[in-house]
Amino acid sequence: MxxxxxxxxxxxxxxxxxxESVKIENIIKDNKIEFIVDDKTYHVRKPNGxxxxxxxxxxxxxYLRMIQDDTYLFKKQWIEKYKAKGIDIQAKENQVKLLYxxxxxxxxxxxxxxxxxxIDMLKAEIEKLRDEMHGISIETTNLLSYxxxxxxxxxxxxxxxxxxxxxxxxxxxxxxxxxxENLIKAEDKATELAFYYINYLVYYGAGHELTxx
Amino acid sequence: MSLQAxxxxxxxxxxxxxxxxxxxxxxxxxxxxxxxxxxxxxxxxSYLQMYSILYQxxxxxxxxxxxxxxxxxxxRTEAYLVYRKxxxxxxxxxxxxxxxxxxxxxxxxxxxKK
Numbered sequence: 001m002x003x004x005x006x007x008x009x010x011x012x013x014x015x016x017x018x019x020e021s022v023k024i025e026n027i028i029k030d031n032k033i034e035f036i037v038d039d040k041t042y043h044v045r046k047p048n049g050x051x052x053x054x055x056x057x058x059x060x061x062x063y064l065r066m067i068q069d070d071t072y073l074f075k076k077q078w079i080e081k082y083k084a085k086g087i088d089i090q091a092k093e094n095q096v097k098l099l100y101x102x103x104x105x106x107x108x109x110x111x112x113x114x115x116x117x118x119i120d121m122l123k124a125e126i127e128k129l130r131d132e133m134h135g136i137s138i139e140t141t142n143l144l145s146y147x148x149x150x151x152x153x154x155x156x157x158x159x160x161x162x163x164x165x166x167x168x169x170x171x172x173x174x175x176x177x178x179x180x181e182n183l184i185k186a187e188d189k190a191t192e193l194a195f196y197y198i199n200y201l202v203y204y205g206a207g208h209e210l211t212x213x
Numbered sequence: 214m215s216l217q218a219x220x221x222x223x224x225x226x227x228x229x230x231x232x233x234x235x236x237x238x239x240x241x242x243x244x245x246x247x248x249x250x251x252x253x254x255x256x257x258x259s260y261l262q263m264y265s266i267l268y269q270x271x272x273x274x275x276x277x278x279x280x281x282x283x284x285x286x287x288x289r290t291e292a293y294l295v296y297r298k299x300x301x302x303x304x305x306x307x308x309x310x311x312x313x314x315x316x317x318x319x320x321x322x323x324x325x326k327k
Contacts, residue, residue, distance in 0.1 A: 017218075017221075020215075021218060021221065021222055021225075024219055024253075025222065028222070028254050028257045029244055030245040031244075031246045031249055031250060031251040046251060107291055107292040107295040107296075108295055108296055110288065110289060110292035111278055111289075111295065112278075112296075119289070123288050126288055200252060201251040201252060201253070202252060
């Protein structure tokens with residue numbers, strides 16, 4: 001009985017892995033991702049040249065709006081505010097760097113061992129260090145989620161979704177929402193998936209960092 | 214969906230074969246699009262390249278540590294990559310040291326006579 005259970009578990013794990021690999025294949029095969037919800041075919045795609053210009057314009061507009069609003073603060077300003085409340089984000093970031101260095105050192109040690117017992121021990125040590133590092137990183141990201149940098153990133157990704165989220169109608173692709181505001185209000189499954197998939201297509205983090213200087 | 218799933222797909226023999234043939238022949242397409250790659254496609258391409266190099270190194274037995282078993286284990290593969298990076302850095306540092314033994318003088322060699 002327990003053998004059968006074990007086999008069933010292995011089969012289920014293999015199935016889940018296969019399913020994930022099929023999903024990934026669907027995502028990587030093109031620079032657009034198609035999905036079906038309630039018999040309707042939707043996709044999100046990479047923005048074209050004109051849309052990229054529109055996204056940049058919207059980003060600039062939103063940035064200007066944020067810096068004119070006193071309730072929006074840059075990361076550096078949030079860090080100072082937190083420090084006054086006894087939360088040292090800089091110290092947390094330094095700790096992440098130290099842990100990263102520690103992980104590299106342990107990886108180097110792992111590269112030098114061949115005994116299964118030593119391999120398992122070092123792998124467990126690396127996993128523990130990683131968990132600790134990820135925990136602190138997540139905490140820092142959460143603390144800074146209201147910063148201008150993070151809010152602008154979110155707005156840019158949302159605006160991109162509005163432009164490139166389309167539904168198939170009579171073999172033609174049509175924008176799902178005629179207005180950006182309607183996308184913000186939407187809570188349906190297709191919109192939820194569009195937000196999920198857009199992150200596999202575009203990334204506005206690198207090269208778009210803003211500073212308070 | 215995780216990076217692990219993207220890595221596994223890039224490591225698969227199917228995609229490694231397609232990638233290596235595409236490099237040789239140039240006429241095989243990996244994706245439906247030939248340009249304007251998505252973020253995931255770029256990540257996938259870098260893993261394809263990484264595993265292609267690692268499997269070549271495995272075949273030419275460049276290092277004792279690199280085995281089929283290591284490549285099946287991501288943490289051990291990472292360990293190998295860190296070790297390999299350090300080895301390369303040491304090599305280039307030694308090269309710089311060798312050059313500095315020339316007292317900074319650049320040696321020009323006469324081209325061989327035809």
